[in-house]
Amino acid sequence: MGCAKSKESSDQQGKSLNDPVRKSNTALYVKDPTSNSHSNTNNVPSVPSPTSGGHDDVVAVALYDYEGIHEGDLSFKKGEKVKVLSEQGEWWLGRSLLSNQEGYIPSNYFAKDNSLEMEEWFFKGVSRKDAERYLLASGNKVGSFMIRDSETNIGSYSLSVRDHDPTLGDAVKHYKIRTLDNGGFYISPRITFPSLNNLVSHYKKQGDGLCQKLSKPCISEKPQKPWEKDAWEIPRESLRLEKKLGAGQFGEVWLAMYNNHTKVAVKTMKPGTMSVEAFLMEANLMKALQHDKLVRLNAVVTKEEPIYIITEFMAK
Numbered sequence: 001m002g003c004a005k006s007k008e009s010s011d012q013q014g015k016s017l018n019d020p021v022r023k024s025n026t027a028l029y030v031k032d033p034t035s036n037s038h039s040n041t042n043n044v045p046s047v048p049s050p051t052s053g054g055h056d057d058v059v060a061v062a063l064y065d066y067e068g069i070h071e072g073d074l075s076f077k078k079g080e081k082v083k084v085l086s087e088q089g090e091w092w093l094g095r096s097l098l099s100n101q102e103g104y105i106p107s108n109y110f111a112k113d114n115s116l117e118m119e120e121w122f123f124k125g126v127s128r129k130d131a132e133r134y135l136l137a138s139g140n141k142v143g144s145f146m147i148r149d150s151e152t153n154i155g156s157y158s159l160s161v162r163d164h165d166p167t168l169g170d171a172v173k174h175y176k177i178r179t180l181d182n183g184g185f186y187i188s189p190r191i192t193f194p195s196l197n198n199l200v201s202h203y204k205k206q207g208d209g210l211c212q213k214l215s216k217p218c219i220s221e222k223p224q225k226p227w228e229k230d231a232w233e234i235p236r237e238s239l240r241l242e243k244k245l246g247a248g249q250f251g252e253v254w255l256a257m258y259n260n261h262t263k264v265a266v267k268t269m270k271p272g273t274m275s276v277e278a279f280l281m282e283a284n285l286m287k288a289l290q291h292d293k294l295v296r297l298n299a300v301v302t303k304e305e306p307i308y309i310i311t312e313f314m315a316k
Contacts (some may be wrong), residue, residue, distance in 0.1 A: 005021065018089040038081065058084040060110035061118055064222045069261055074103025075079050081113065096267075099261030108223045121200060121217035125150045131160040131179065132172040134218050147177065147196060155179075157196065160218075161185065173211045234258070234299045239266060250274075251306065255313060264298060267309040284308065 068075040082094035091104045111117035126148045150156040157177040186192040193199040207213040243255040256266040303306035
C-alpha cells in the first residue's frame, strides 16, 4: 500500500459502443491535448480499449472504500476484488467479482491481487524524507513502521521504524533490507527470511537488534482520486475558490474545490497578461510534459477572463 500512487496517462477510445462512458453533470469535455484518439467528439470522453497481451485475468483488490461520484463509476468496498478490463490511464475499466457490475475505478485505490502493494506496511515509491514525515505524524506511535522501495538500490527495500530517544524525542531509524541470490531477505546476516512477510512477522515478535519491536504499519491516508477523466476545459462554475494562497505579478493562487469533491489549486491570470491562444499553446505543452515529480496540470478555464489554470493541490 502506498501513500502515493501512479499518475495519469492518456486513454484511447474503445471498440465497443456498449462500454460505459464517464460523464459529468457540469464538466464540458474538451479533448485532452495528450490524448492519442482521433475519433472522439468534443463532448464525449474516450473509452480505453481492453487490456491486451494476455492480461485477461488481471484481478485487483480495493485498498479503500469508494462511492462513485460520476456516471460510469464503479462503487466498491475495501477488500473487494475487481477484474481489470483495461488499465490505461489513471481510471481503469473493471468488473466487480462481487456484483458483476462494470465501471471505472481509480487505479490508485487498488493493488494487483497477491502483490506487495496489498500489504498495509508497504509504501511504494516513498522517499526516506517522506517516510520520516509520515511516521512522525500524529496517530503513529513508537514501533510504527513501513517497508519502502530503496532510493539507492533499485529493486531493493528499506525498513523505516519510529523510535524514541529520552533526550532527543521521537525519531525514525532506517534499515537496509538486503536480498539473497535465492530471493530471500535479511537485515542482519544472522537470520534470513524467505519473504518480506516472514521478515515483518519475526520483528513484530521481537526487536532482535532493531531500535524497536515492530508494532503497527504507518497510517496511510486515502489518496485523492485521480482527476476526472477527459475534463480539460471545465466550466468556471464547477470551481469554488476557498482560500487565497498567494499573489504575484501575473495573478493569484487559490485553494479551490472542484465539483464539491476534489481539492485543487487554481491560478488566476490577470486580464491582458497573455492571449488565450498563447496560453493554450503553453498549457498544452505543460500537459504533455507531466511527470511524477512535477505538479500536475489538470484543466483550464479559458472561455472568458480571468483565465484559470487548475493543478493538483499539494498540501505540503
